[in-house]
Amino acid sequence: EDEEKEQLAKELAKDWSAVFERSINTLFLTEMVRGLMLTLKYFFERKVTINYPFEKGPLSPRFRGEHALRRYDTGEERCIACKLCEAICPAQAITIEAEEREDGSRRTT
Numbered sequence: 365e366d367e368e369k370e371q372l373a374k375e376l377a378k379d380w381s382a383v384f385e386r387s388i389n390t391l392f393l394t395e396m397v398r399g400l401m402l403t404l405k406y407f408f409e410r411k412v413t414i415n416y417p418f419e420k421g422p423l424s425p426r427f428r429g430e431h432a433l434r435r436y437d438t439g440e441e442r443c444i445a446c447k448l449c450e451a452i453c454p455a456q457a458i459t460i461e462a463e464e465r466e467d468g469s470r471r472t473t
Contacts (some may be wrong), residue, residue, distance in 0.1 A: 374420065406411060431449070441461075441471070443471070443472050444469070444470060444473055445460055445462030445470045445472050447460050447462070460472055461473045
């Protein structure tokens with residue numbers, strides 16, 4: 365019986381400490397204050413958003429330019445149908461159809 369009473373007393377003490385902790389948190393709004401402090405912290409930090417069309421972000425040193433299908437002054441495509449861009453495309457969105465010309469060179473069709 366004494367052990368049971370002791371155990372009940374310990375459980376009751378745990379319950380009361382949990383109730384006390386919850387009431388202190390509710391009374392002083394500690395979660396609310398923590399959230400507001402976090403908001404204030406990020407409010408005064410440097411902005412990371414850029415207005416894209418008007419502001420450009422930093423370019424990587426490895427950047428080599430945009431992909432574009434170039435043409436000669438005559439209007440003929442400069443592509444020699446090596447199919448490297450087809451092989452490297454991660455989305456497999458590029459397909460190249462090529463055929464040999466009369467002069468032996470390969471060009472896209």
